[in-house]
Amino acid sequence: MNNHVSVLRLAALTLCLAALTGCHRNAGDRVQGYVEGEYVYVASPFAGQLETLSVKRGMQVKPGDQLFALECGLETAAREEAQRRLVQGRDNLEDAKKGRRPPEIDSAESQLKQARAALVLSEKEHKRQDDLHQRGVTSAEDLDRARSQRDQDDHHVRQLEADLATAHLPSRDDQIAAAEANVRALEAALAQADWNLAQKRQDSPQSGLVYDLLYQQGEWVAAGKPVVALLPPENIKVRAFVPEATVGTIHAGDRVSVFVDGVQEPYIGKVTYISPQAEYTPPVIYSQESRQKLVFMIESRFDNATAAKLNPGQPVDVKFH
DSSP states (O other): OHHHHHHHHHHHHHHHHHHHHHHHHHGGGEEEEEEEEOOEEEEOSSOEEEEEEOOOTTOEEOTTOEEEEEOOHHHHHHHHHHHHHHHHHHHHHHHHHSOOOHHHHHHHHHHHHHHHHHHHHHHHHHHHHHHHHHTTSSOHHHHHHHHHHHHHHHHHHHHHHHHHHHHTSOOOHHHHHHHHHHHHHHHHHHHHHHHHHHTTEEEOSSOEEEEEEOSOTTOEEOTTOEEEEEEOGGGEEEEEEEETTTGGGOOTTOEEEEEOTTOSSOEEEEEEEEOSSOEEOOTTOOOSOTTOOEEEEEEEEOOHHHHTTOOTTOEEEEEEO
């Protein structure tokens, strides 16, 4: 008899505890959730030894603050070579736009003077041979020889006159166009070298918390491997899973209260995302309503000041209004 009474008392006590627990869990229509962060992983597209690490875990950074720098000897040398090539290309372009140098023009003018003097002499000789031939003193061969020399000197003068005129002109249009295209290509190569060099140093793309450092100073970092993990406050959110029966009462933009252990007042945010697909209750949700097998994930976000007070992985209670 006593054993039977003890069993009844134990069953009654169990039912009371279950009822109290259920009432406590359903107070305010709260559901369990957790804080999650979307990290910004900062990496360089190039490999290199981690030469400078300018931040520490827990630091707050602003846009433009230096995070880290890799060894950049190869990129610096490539940038200097590209700069020298561009200077040479621009000099060649300017040279193509000009005529010959003054000493070359002076030399061409001197040659022209000599040729004109030779032409004057050969004309006199031709005239003299013509007079002698008419008097029968010289042969026709001597006259032909003098005429040929005069014609050669005349052609030589015309050639030098043309060369001198050309010496005052710039290069042909197609040569100048080719030189200009070469300069543009060298400018692009320099811009590429500048970008490559700049990528060996990475600055913070936005404000946030230095959540983690994945390499230490002196270590070799492979191309594309993140070195610093940032957590901007706007990337902090709360995830909660609500039963299928109540998800229809919640809408994007609704006000939400998040209760954190040890904090008296709740944090106020708003619903930003409701999953369109149902899923089975995940193991991280310790729900005693075992009949609620399907849940929907709902995300809520907060202003930056409030989000900075939340830590990823932190369990919270969520109340939807």
